[in-house]
Amino acid sequence: xxxxxxxxxxxxxxxxxxxxxxxxxxxxxxxxxxxxxxxxxxxxxxxxxxxxxxxxxxxxxxxxxxxxxxxxxxxxxxxxxxxxxxxxxxxxxxxxxxxxxxxxxxxxxxxxxxxxxxxxxxxxxxxxxxxxxxxxxxxxxxxxxxxxxxxxxxxxxxxxxxxxxxxxxxxxxxxxxxxxxxxxxxxxxxxxxxxxxxxxxxxxxxxxxxxxxxxxxxxxxxxxxxxxxxxxxxxxxxxxxxxxxxxxxxxxxxxxxxxxx
Amino acid sequence: xxxxxxxxxxxxxxxxxxxxxxxxxxxxxxxxxxxxxxxxxxxxxxxxxxxxxxxxxxxxxxxxxxxxxxxxxxxxxxxxxxxxxxxxxxxxxxxxxxxxxxxxxxxxxxxxxxxxxxxxxxxxxxxxxxxxxxxxxxxxxxxxxxxxxxxxxxxxxxxxxxxxxxxxxxxxxxxxxxxxxxxxxxxxxxxxxxxxxxxxxxxxxxxxxxxxxxxxxxxxxxxxxxxxxxxxxxxxxxxxxxxxxxxxxxxxxxxxxxxxxxxxxxxxxxxxxxxxxxxxxxxxxxxxxxxxxxxxxxxxxxxxxxxxxxxxxxxxxxxxxxxxxxxxxxxxxxxxxxxxxxxxxxxxxxxxxxxxxxxxxxxxxxxxxxxxxxxxxxxxxxxxxxxxxxxxxxxxxxx
Numbered sequence: 001x002x003x004x005x006x007x008x009x010x011x012x013x014x015x016x017x018x019x020x021x022x023x024x025x026x027x028x029x030x031x032x033x034x035x036x037x038x039x040x041x042x043x044x045x046x047x048x049x050x051x052x053x054x055x056x057x058x059x060x061x062x063x064x065x066x067x068x069x070x071x072x073x074x075x076x077x078x079x080x081x082x083x084x085x086x087x088x089x090x091x092x093x094x095x096x097x098x099x100x101x102x103x104x105x106x107x108x109x110x111x112x113x114x115x116x117x118x119x120x121x122x123x124x125x126x127x128x129x130x131x132x133x134x135x136x137x138x139x140x141x142x143x144x145x146x147x148x149x150x151x152x153x154x155x156x157x158x159x160x161x162x163x164x165x166x167x168x169x170x171x172x173x174x175x176x177x178x179x180x181x182x183x184x185x186x187x188x189x190x191x192x193x194x195x196x197x198x199x200x201x202x203x204x205x206x207x208x209x210x211x212x213x214x215x216x217x218x219x220x221x222x223x224x225x226x227x228x229x230x231x232x233x234x235x236x237x238x239x240x241x242x243x244x245x246x247x248x249x250x251x252x253x254x255x256x257x258x259x260x261x
Numbered sequence: 262x263x264x265x266x267x268x269x270x271x272x273x274x275x276x277x278x279x280x281x282x283x284x285x286x287x288x289x290x291x292x293x294x295x296x297x298x299x300x301x302x303x304x305x306x307x308x309x310x311x312x313x314x315x316x317x318x319x320x321x322x323x324x325x326x327x328x329x330x331x332x333x334x335x336x337x338x339x340x341x342x343x344x345x346x347x348x349x350x351x352x353x354x355x356x357x358x359x360x361x362x363x364x365x366x367x368x369x370x371x372x373x374x375x376x377x378x379x380x381x382x383x384x385x386x387x388x389x390x391x392x393x394x395x396x397x398x399x400x401x402x403x404x405x406x407x408x409x410x411x412x413x414x415x416x417x418x419x420x421x422x423x424x425x426x427x428x429x430x431x432x433x434x435x436x437x438x439x440x441x442x443x444x445x446x447x448x449x450x451x452x453x454x455x456x457x458x459x460x461x462x463x464x465x466x467x468x469x470x471x472x473x474x475x476x477x478x479x480x481x482x483x484x485x486x487x488x489x490x491x492x493x494x495x496x497x498x499x500x501x502x503x504x505x506x507x508x509x510x511x512x513x514x515x516x517x518x519x520x521x522x523x524x525x526x527x528x529x530x531x532x533x534x535x536x537x538x539x540x541x542x543x544x545x546x547x548x549x550x551x552x553x554x555x556x557x558x559x560x561x562x563x564x565x566x567x568x569x570x571x572x573x574x575x576x577x578x579x580x581x582x583x584x585x586x587x588x589x590x591x592x593x594x595x596x597x598x599x600x601x602x603x604x605x606x607x608x609x610x611x612x613x614x615x616x617x618x619x620x621x622x623x624x625x626x627x628x629x630x631x632x633x634x635x636x637x638x639x640x641x642x643x644x645x646x647x648x649x650x651x652x653x654x655x656x657x658x659x660x
Contacts, residue, residue, distance in 0.1 A: 001437060001438050003437065084397065086395065094381055096374070096457055097374070102458055102461045104458070105512075107454075107458035108462070108647060110454075112419070114648065117650065118512075121509055121511070124509045129650060131650075132415050132416060133396060133398035133415070134398040134415035135393070135398035141398075141414075144439065145430060147433075151436050152429075170386075174386070174390075207412065242402075
């Protein structure tokens with residue numbers, strides 16, 4: 001399956017990597033991302049800031065950076081995170097195991113859609129929103145769910161936010177993955193969408209082929225995708241355990257084809 | 262533009278009402294509230310009335326021990342009921358063309374609680390605990406690995422709308438051409454975290470939940486799995502409409518004016534291409550909390566008046582949270598499949614009958630109530646989740 005979308009904008013956040021210039025510099029000499037740290041959250045109303053988990057701050061910061069007003073309240077949203085609010089759930093369960101009372105407000109923030117909910121409340125967004133997880137295929141699943149929303153309402157732009165923070169020490173030894181605190185946000189529109197802005201990209205999703213292995217990199221694949229985007233390269237293949245995700249820039253292709261004619 | 266067909270072509274389900282369509286339908290339409298049971302192991306020093314699955318559950322195969330948890334055992338119990346249909350789809354379309362989208366709000370948290378308590382006591386991890394049991398993505402990953410599906414496999418988790426949302430995404434995967442068949446639905450399991458959490462929010466009723474009543478005082482927790490095989494066939498029960506909205510209001514309370522609920526229902530009607538007058542039955546979210554029922558009755562009355570018969574089935578099965586949207590879509594599926602000539606038999610609204618004068622009146626279905634609905638009939642189900650994530654579905658008989 002291959003699907004044409006247009007990328008209207010991209011933004012990302014990791015400790016020490018807070019704007020495009022920083023990400024471009026990192027891209028030229030990439031390495032592991034910072035494990036700890038959160039962006040300042042002055043862009044959020046004080047009342048919401050208090051309850052924000054590190055992941056919420058990071059994902060919302062990337063979301064606000066990529067999506068300008070007045071679009072913030074109008075986009076559909078997809079939030080993809082492998083671990084989501086699991087650290088907060090673990091903390092509550094540890095509390096219960098020690099016979100401590102549970103905080104109702106903290107409990108409300110353990111839902112996997114906590115980031116999506118805070119985004120909706122902070123921006124006044126009333127549109128459709130999905131939150132998902134797919135083990136080591138969370139990047140591919142996030143893009144697929146984004147395409148699913150663009151299918152449901154092709155005329156409306158979509159905000160795709162992916163991110164994670166390091167898993168709590170209790171369970172971290174059980175998961176082999178590149179560790180860091182990060183979020184990448186894409187503002188997308190379907191190829192038949194209402195504006196003619198943005199860069200066309202073909203997104204292809206196929207079942208993993210036998211023998212497909214993911215190259216071991218110290219940074220997450222969602223960040224590798226960002227690196228590809230910033231480098232302006234033509235195509236990228238991201239094989240995963242279950243799905244093979246591939247991106248190809250459409251505009252350069254069409255332009256080159258015309259130039260050669 | 263006419264939508265492609267989206268058939269909910271096979272259903273497997275397990276809840277406190279039992280396993281399978283026949284048993285569930287019999288107890289559901291009888292309004293059998295005797296299936297709820299008392300549990301004293303979910304919240305500290307408290308006995309809770311819950312909708313727990315009573316049947317022994319199938320064992321997760323040893324080769325998938327890293328997925329062994331109650332949540333996945335519930336999924337397996339529902340999946341076994343549609344195994345023949347899923348196998349037929351696999352041989353017809355090939356493993357690469359069959360995907361899975363599941364909803365859950367708990368995943369294997371119940372089993373993780375024991376592992377975490379063990380860790381708190383000993384500072385060591387339990388050898389039988391794997392992260393795949395706890396992480397949300399594992400709910401769909403388990404099904405994909407069990408069946409050898411090679412299509413996409415992911416888990417949607419938007420609190421109490423997760424199950425409805427999984428069916429919506431399955432339809433999109435067919436429309437995008439990514440899949441020819443999708444195993445889609447949801448599973449949630451009883452656990453200490455949700456029992457303590459909803460307890461702390463003072464959202465759990467002392468007795469059985471009593472939706473729309475002047476005496477309503479909260480939810481009754483439950484657990485369930487409801488799974489469909491979703492295909493592009495034009496016959497059978499069709500998923501006709503999906504309506505979604507966010508509330509932009511509060512983490513754990515709905516907008517009291519019911520605007521988000523109404524937007525979801527209106528969007529679902531638009532998507533299904535039908536008018537409110539064409540809906541023969543509405544399965545309410547009907548959690549029995551003061552706020553949900555107040556805002557939902559306002560939204561339903563504004564759109565339907567007192568015309569559409571509706572019921573909350575939560576007094577019979579409990580609020581199955583992440584599974585509720587799929588389970589209640591399954592009840593709607595059973596209503597359509599149970600057609601009796603020109604009529605549909607409806608699941609009753611089991612409550613104390615004490616109408617709340619502060620709420621607009623709804624037409625709440627009585628036990629044994631039938632509604633005249635010439636084919637093709639259409640029915641609707643509401644799911645409203647924490648954080649203001651709403652999803653309404655319209656199911657209908659093939660035209």
